[in-house]
Amino acid sequence: MxxxxxxxxxxxxxxAVRDILKLTQGKEIIxxxxxxxxxxxxPLEAVREATERVFAGGxxxxQYGLTEGYLPLREQLCERMTAKSMPVDPDQMLLTTGSQQAIDLxxxxxxxxxxxxxxxxxxxxxxxxxFQLYGMRVIPVESDKDGMIVEAAEKLMKEHKPKLVYIVPTFGNPTGRVWSIERRKGLLELSRKYGVPIVEDDPYGDIRFDPKADYPTLFSLEGKADGxxxxxxxxxxxxxAPALRTGWAIGDRSVISMMAKAKQAADLHSSTLDQQTLDQLLRHFPLDDHIRRIATAYGSRMQQMQQLLRQQGWSDVSWVEPQGGMFIWVELPEGLDAEALLRAAVGKGVAFVPGASFFAAEPQRNTARMNFTYTEGERMKLGIERFSEAVNEFMARC
Amino acid sequence: MxxxxxxxxxxxxxxAVRDILKLTQGKEIIxxxxxxxxxxxxPLEAVREATERVFAGGxxxxQYGLTEGYLPLREQLCERMTAKSMPVDPDQMLLTTGSQQAIDLxxxxxxxxxxxxxxxxxxxxxxxxxFQLYGMRVIPVESDKDGMIVEAAEKLMKEHKPKLVYIVPTFGNPTGRVWSIERRKGLLELSRKYGVPIVEDDPYGDIRFDPKADYPTLFSLEGKADGxxxxxxxxxxxxxAPALRTGWAIGDRSVISMMAKAKQAADLHSSTLDQQTLDQLLRHFPLDDHIRRIATAYGSRMQQMQQLLRQQGWSDVSWVEPQGGMFIWVELPEGLDAEALLRAAVGKGVAFVPGASFFAAEPQRNTARMNFTYTEGERMKLGIERFSEAVNEFMARC
Known part of the structure; x- marks a missing residue:
């Protein structure tokens, strides 16, 4: 057939990127x-102990669980959210298979x-x-290092009456940028004025290098879930850990309950072993201390990568130093096509993601997303050496 | 907003059923x-040991896993499938969050x-x-205790050029019916002739009360995945166990790889802790012996429920004795509306699912789906007594 x-x-x-990265399979690639x-x-040991406690429950x-997710975990998460100025009830929360599933729902x-x-x-x-799979028209809003430009968003809202705005305002992927408080408030105001819901995706918000830095979420500025x-x-x-595949969505209970209906058809519910494990982990493991340890380690790795990039002495390669998250967003010399560069880099044993894929419309081809969390020390050094060799060859050719 | x-x-x-069943929350309901x-x-202890082995892996x-699912588990599952005359490669298999997600994809x-x-x-x-969520037109095919009536299916294929046929040919939900070999072969032939793919959903196939009974899957009759x-x-x-939320789809590799693409957008991948746990479980736990134990226990429970129903001496209540699965499909006296009966039954402390919801078009309202796996012994007896009280009151009124 x-x-x-x-x-x-x-x-x-x-x-195209996936195809190039497939070439890396089986090779020794940094x-x-x-x-x-x-x-x-x-925190493997803490996860192990948490599952022990789950199994001790008999x-x-x-058994099968609720589509909305394991209630004790939702209750604990609501407390954590409320402590971060995001007051919310379990009825206003849905547990999902990673936050990716929440975007889909x-x-x-x-x-x-x-x-x-x-x-x-x-x-x-x-x-x-x-968004492509759902047949939506995706329109990019002009953005700079402080986030979406509010006036540009307003113009597009008037013109296109969008159904949604999707943003990652704190340590965005791929740029690592943090929205200014003015931009956050500005978009929130527009959202109310034009009746356009905002999806605030925040997978990296906790990974802030400066523990005293404060980037209020749009949800906390709004101050309420219902309405x-x-x-x-x-x-x-x-x-x-990613293997536990657990994310959550909070918002107006009408939206959450509709998402739960859709999730029931999509997969009945996510893994309750994972959800119960996370529930036990939150009860017995100092997660916030752990998050501080991760953030500190990632901050050092970011500094190492930044230093290694600086040492190359490139005058026309630039980036904004990220304050958190997992990526440095590098602008390469004008005219350099990062997809072609990737092909050469993979030949030298190093990989990155060319920036073009992250643009909804006209791509900026001379950009690269570099992850600094997965490698460190000598390995990171070797990786940046290989990367720089590829870049230098390309620049010599231009 | x-x-x-x-x-x-x-x-x-x-x-409506979900609304009625919500009334049962907090009540002592059988x-x-x-x-x-x-x-x-x-098999809690075996699952516990399996997770221990997973964590011992470091x-x-x-970490994040593949969208297609954990390869060692796919490899083992392929061996199991091949042993059941369903030869298949890991590239022809996708792991999903329960088989519900496979239907969605x-x-x-x-x-x-x-x-x-x-x-x-x-x-x-x-x-x-x-199917409703995807805006499809769902057309029911006339069916009897031996499955879909092939001639009726052919007539509809000619008329409507369907994109899919969805079936549960072995111990169907809700009816518990088993398709005859002729019907299986007949539908397969139609599927080839008219180019209509068959989705064979088989969550209950292993739960057969007679271990010697053989019900070949349509996939095994087809004998190949590709093409x-x-x-x-x-x-x-x-x-x-349901908490591990793991199902799998096998078929032509073009379909499987397209489903994987769609799954990547839907949730990146399912829980790899669950998948690795099941992989270890399959290596160290005699799953087939366990399945025999479950099937034997369920067979006894089915017999107990059947006997309790027979003892009521109803002349116009009937069912076909299931050969496996989890349900008895009861036809109540003509004119009796099982949704109204459910309301009364819940008042007496017992619940079931009225059959109407399982019909794509004209419902047969005097039907009930009774699960026999979750209760047993005295509790099942008490439940059927309550059920029968409700039925008798209804019959007296008619």
């Missing part, structure tokens, strides 16, 4: 490409094909895939 | 409603709004929800 696929799958751009956390920092722990319940979504420029690659215009997404993937 | 929801969510029928496995039979076990990659899907009459409730017309879905929810 020859299978014919749905039109929505045509919309899913095939990824990768700055993935958004992978540092494995050596995973056989009932292995939001698109499913709030948009129809042809609807417009506004995003930062550039923005998180995998949100673009979701509010912000749907906030959190995740344990960066703070505990 | 007032949220406006997508048109696809309008299509999702609100469930439930024959859920499709819940017997908790006391869960911190890498907590299949609809996503193979259908467009308005496309027709053929289903048994009655059929699995949650597949109807998925074949059957996409087969399996699940560990009934044989190991």
């Amino acid at each position: 020859n299978y014919r696929f749905s039109r929505r799958m045509d919309a899913l751009k095939s990824s 990768s700055f490409a993935g958004g992978l956390p540092a494995e050596e920092l995973f 056989k009932h722990t292995l 939001i698109a499913r319940v709030l948009t129809d094909p042809g609807d417009v979504v506004l995003v930062e420029n550039p923005t998180y690659l995998a949100c673009l895939q979701v 509010g215009s912000v749907i906030y997404l959190g995740s344990f993937s960066k703070t505990v | 007032n949220y406006r929801f997508s048109r696809r969510m309008d299509a999702l029928k609100s469930s 439930s024959f409603a859920g499709g819940l496995p017997a908790e006391e039979l869960f 911190k890498h076990t907590l 299949i609809a996503r990659v193979l259908t467009d709004p308005g496309d027709v899907v053929l289903v048994e009459n009655p059929t699995y409730l949650a597949c109807l929800q998925v 074949g017309s059957v996409i087969y879905l399996g699940s560990f929810s009934k044989t190991v």
Whole structure:
């Protein structure tokens, strides 16, 4: 039989990057490409102890669970959210298979094909895939190092009446940028004025290098879930471990309950072993201390990578020093195509993600996303040497 | 903000049954409603040991995984499938969050709004929800105790050119029916002739009361994944435990790789802790012996429920004795509305699922799905007494 696929799958751009990265399989490659956390920092022993406690609860722990997610974990997460000025009840929270699933469910319940979504420029690659699959028109809003430019967003809201705005305002992926408080308040105001919900995706917010820095979430500025215009997404993937695949969405209870209906059809519920494990972990493990340890380690790695890049003495390579998160967003010399560079870099044994994929419309091809969390020390040094060799060869050719 | 929801969510029928069953929360209710496995039979100790072995593998076990699923588990599952005359490679298999997610992904990659899907009459409730959400037209095919009537299916294929046929041919939900070999072969032939892929959902196939009984899957009759017309879905929810939320889809590699693309947008990947745990479980735990124990226990419970129902001496209540699975499908006296009966039954402290929800079109309202796996002994006896009280009161009124 020859299978014919749905039109929505045509919309899913095939990824040149994925094809190039496939070439790395089996090779000894130093990768700055993935958004992978540092494995050596995973709290394996605490996770192990947490599962022990789950199993001590008896056989009932292995039964089907609620679509909304394991209630004791939601209750604890609500307390954590409330302590961060995001007051919320378990009825206003849905547990998901990573926060990626929350993006999918939001698109499913709030948009129809042809609807417009506004995003930062550039923005998180995998949100673009979701929006494309739902047949949405993705329009990038002019953005700078302080976030979306509010006037540009307002103009597009008037013109296109978007159904959603999707943002990663704190340590964005790929840029690592942090929105200024003015931009946060500005977008929130627009959202209320034009009735456009904001999806605030915050997987990296806890990974701030300066523990005293304060970047209030848009959800906390809004101050309420019911009737509010912000749907906030959190995740344990960066703070505990990705294998436990647990994220959460909070927002107006009508949206959350509609997302739960959609999730019931999508997969009934996410892993309750994972959810119960995280519940026990939160009860017995000082997670906030652990997050500080990770953030400190990532801050050092970022500094190392930044220093290694500086040492190359390139005059026309630049980046904004990230204050948190997992990525340095590098602007390469004008005219340099980072996809071609990747091909050369992979030949030398190093990988990164060319920036073009993160743009919803016109891509800026001379950009690269460099992950600094997965490698360190001599390995990072060797990786940047290889990267720089590739860049220098390219610059010599230009 | 007032949220406006997508048109696809309008299509999702609100469930009267769910509303009635909500009334049971907090009450002492004996439930024959859920499709819940017997908790006391869960292999908790084996699962615990399996996670220990996973954690012994070191911190890498907590990292991000492949969208396609943990390769060693796919390899083992392929061996199990091949041993059951379903030869398949890891590239022809996708691990999912329960087999429910596989249904969602299949609809996503193979259908467009308005496309027709053929289903048994009655059929699995949650597949109807998925198909409705994707804007599909669901057309039930006349079916009897031996499965779909092939001539009726052919007539509808000619008329509607469906994109899919969805079936549960072995111990179907809700009816418990087993398709005859002729019907299996007949549908397979139609599927090839008209180019309509078959989704063979098989969560209960292993739960056969007679260990010597042989019900070949349509996938095994087809004998191949690539170029074949059957996409087969399996699940560990009934044989190991639902909390581990792991199912799998096998089929033509073009379909599987398209489903993986869609899954990447949907949730990146399912829980790898669960997948690694199941991998270790399969290596060290005699799963097939365990499945025999479950099937034997469920067979006894089915006999107990059947006997209790017979003892009521109803002349116009009937059912076909199931050969496996988890449900007895009861036909109540004509004119009796099982939804009204449920309301009365819940008042007496017992619940079941009225059959109407399982029909894609004209419902047969005098039907009830009774689960026999979750309760046993005195509790089952008390439950059937309460049920029978409700039925008798209704029959007296008619």
